[in-house]
Amino acid sequence: MLQYVVKRILLFIPTIFFISLIMFFILNVLPGDATTMSGGLKRQLDEQTTANMRKQLGLDQPLHIRYFKYMKGIVKGDFGKSYLRNESVNLLISERIMPTLQISLAAILIAVGIGIPLGFISALKQGSWIDTLSMVTAVSGVSIPQFWLGLILMYVFSLVLNWLPPQGYGDGGFMHMIMPSVTLGVGYMALIARTTRAAVIEVLNEDFVRTARAKGISELAVNYRHVFKNTLILILTTVGLQFGSLVGQTVIVEKLFSWPGIGSLLVDSIFQRDIPVTQGCVLVIIGVFLIVNLVIDLLYVVIDPRIKYTESNR
Amino acid sequence: MDILKINHLKTQFHGLDGTAHAVNDVSLTMKKGDILGVVGESGSGKSVTALSVMGLIKPPGEIVSGEILFDGTDLRNLSEKEMRKIRGNRISMIFQEPMTSLNPLLRIRDQIGEMVMEHQNLSKKESYNYCVEMLEKVQIPHPEKRAKDYPHQMSGGMRQRVMIAMALSCNPEILIADEPTTALDVTIQAQVIDLMLNLKEQYETGILMITHDLGVIAEIAKQVVVMYAGQVVEKGDVFEIFDNPKHPYTSSLLKSIPKLGRRTQSSRPRLEEIKGVVPDLFTVRKYCDFFRRCPDATDECSKKRPALVNINSNSAVRCLKYEG
Structure with missing residues (x-):
């Protein structure tokens, strides 16, 4: 087991290396660089200044040398220095990661806390109005674009009702978190509800559920001990895989609500061609994704006794 | 005395x-402590009859009419709560597929335990001890160790023994065995049947043996019911029927x-199959359901x-030859 975990963590290294390689070259062949972007749209810096800046940032060196330098830093845990902000990427990210984790976790809580019960009830009451209603909600949840949902929420709860602050981080307080988290969580919740429903319907047809019913135990015990536990693996897999796209979606939501997280930092850095920041953000997001999926793979072992990560059966 | 009548x-399934x-x-009709065999091809309604008795027909299925008298009370009139007290406790059931009939995520002792805890008010610890005792009765070696196993750590025959142990753990008056040996090896089949017979003697449990294996019926049943297309076509004493x-x-x-x-004979006759297939259950026919396949049809x-x-x-x- 421990061996497996160590092996998985070691496998992170080539994954991250490979991604950084692709990303580095793509970002560096994009038209324009930090020097041309730093002037803004109207103002064009003169030739001499840009040349100086390029030299200062090391942009005049060949690509492979820059990549090599960059990787040398990464190995030491140094993501480099922002081209435009005069701050280390490490510091920028460490300031921005908490707000992102805050709304991501809140979104997961919303998604899991509402999605799983909703899907479960739908499956048990298949074909009833509850089922229809919750599945319509789920389909809408998946299809509604976040920027639209966010704007509507802002309009209703801030402008019309004046209940919630429309934008910003405040001091990271609960009220400021509500709208970004909900916007982020709705699609995720809908997806989990649908997955849960499908998984429960599948498990309900299993022979062992019939056996459980034949034992004369309460319907609640049948549903919890026999149905729910057997759907958990499938639900967890969805939760894990979708977590990746959730972090991707923070880009939109954070920008919309001026939420000072990794997502908005990432967007800004792309527009400014602040390549070290872009790369740092992406690598951190990937790291989180890898860790979350490792944790979920390890949870499988806790849930399902048939799954074992030992050398003998691999 | 008739324990089950x-x-x-009539049980129907409504579909598109x-x-x-x-x-x-x-x-x-089944007498107390007897073994009643129910025989028929797949789709003849054997299993649905059993599930109707257990009260386990779920929508889109529905018991349309009829009575299921268990020890004098009509099970159809009982509430779900009252039915739960009978299910597993006074009538229990063994299913055809031992490989999939146990919950893969729970230990054997929890699966047997939850049932005896429900019906016999045992504590968790008592239920574990009881489980070990039951596993010993169905001749599972090292019962203390096996009780802690998960289903995937056991073979098919072993799992069917667990199912039998589970089904008998509350000392039921009727054990419904729905093709209990179909999925097992022939040698294991004999062991499982022997085991069921032994336990029947011990507990005086009546067995409703559902099978398409006439050999099994000949071996153990006293009365036989032959079903075809959802109806009883013949019933009687086992020797008479054979x-x-x-x-x-x-x-x-x-x-x-x-x-x-038989194959060693010079003429080597082929096995006689019943030509054609089981008629579909959706249409109500005005003629005999077996007409198209019957060798004696007129x-x-x-x-x-x-x-x-x-x-x-x-x-x-049920045949016109014997009518009028």
């Missing part, structure tokens, strides 16, 4: 293609059993549906 049971008459007017089958379907079934040593058979005719006090047949 089913009167004119219409209504399937899975069990169509079935009546049968020696002197009245319904053409029963005799065809008997002819289709392979017999050891013109009359295509015009009239036969009724179940009593031959004597405990045997009956």
Whole structure:
């Protein structure tokens, strides 16, 4: 087991290396660089200044040398220095990661806390109005674009009702978190509800559920001990895989609500061609994704006794 | 005394293609402590009859009419809560597929335990001890160790023993065994049947043995019910049915059993199959359901549906040959 975990963590290294390689070259062949972007749209810096800046940032060196330098830093845990902000990427990210984790976790809580019960009830009451209603909600949840949902929420709860602050981080307080988290969580919740429903319907047809019913135990015990536990693996897999796209979606939501997280930092850095920041953000997001999926793979072992990560059966 | 008496049971499944008459007017009687065999091809309504008794018919299925008298009370009139007290406790069931009939995520002792905790008010610890005791009774080696196992750590035969241990753990009056040996190796089949017989002696449990294996029936049953297309076509004493089958379907079934040593004869006759397939259950026919496959069919058979005719006090047949 421990061996497996160590092996998985070691496998992170080539994954991250490979991604950084692709990303580095793509970002560096994009038209324009930090020097041309730093002037803004109207103002064009003169030739001499840009040349100086390029030299200062090391942009005049060949690509492979820059990549090599960059990787040398990464190995030491140094993501480099922002081209435009005069701050280390490490510091920028460490300031921005908490707000992102805050709304991501809140979104997961919303998604899991509402999605799983909703899907479960739908499956048990298949074909009833509850089922229809919750599945319509789920389909809408998946299809509604976040920027639209966010704007509507802002309009209703801030402008019309004046209940919630429309934008910003405040001091990271609960009220400021509500709208970004909900916007982020709705699609995720809908997806989990649908997955849960499908998984429960599948498990309900299993022979062992019939056996459980034949034992004369309460319907609640049948549903919890026999149905729910057997759907958990499938639900967890969805939760894990979708977590990746959730972090991707923070880009939109954070920008919309001026939420000072990794997502908005990432967007800004792309527009400014602040390549070290872009790369740092992406690598951190990937790291989180890898860790979350490792944790979920390890949870499988806790849930399902048939799954074992030992050398003998691999 | 009749422990189970089913009167004119009709169970249907409603689907988009219409209504399937899975069990169509079935009546049968089982005496306390007896073994009643129910035989028929797949789709003849055997399992649905059993699930109807257990009260486990779920929508789109529905028991339309009839009585299921268990120890004098009609199970159809009981509430779900009252039914739960009978299910697993006084009537229990073993299913066909030992590989999938146990929950893969729970230990054996928890699966047997939850049942005895429900019906016998045992504590968790007592239920574990009881589980070990039951596993010992069904001859599982190292029961203390096996009780902690998960189903995937056991073979099919072992799992079926666990199912039997589970089914008998509350000392039921009726054990419904739905093809308990079908999925097992022949050698294991014999062991499992022996085991069931032994336990039956010990607990005086009546067994409703559902199977398509006439060999099993011949071995253990006292009374036999032959089902076809959701109806009883013949019932009677086991020896009578095997020696002197009245319904053409029963005799065809008997002819289709392979017999050891027959191939060595010079003529090497092929096994006689019953030609054609089981009729679909969606249409209500005006003629005999077995008409198209019957070797003895006459013109009359295509015009009239036969009724179940009593031959004597405990045997009956549904065939026009015996009518009028």
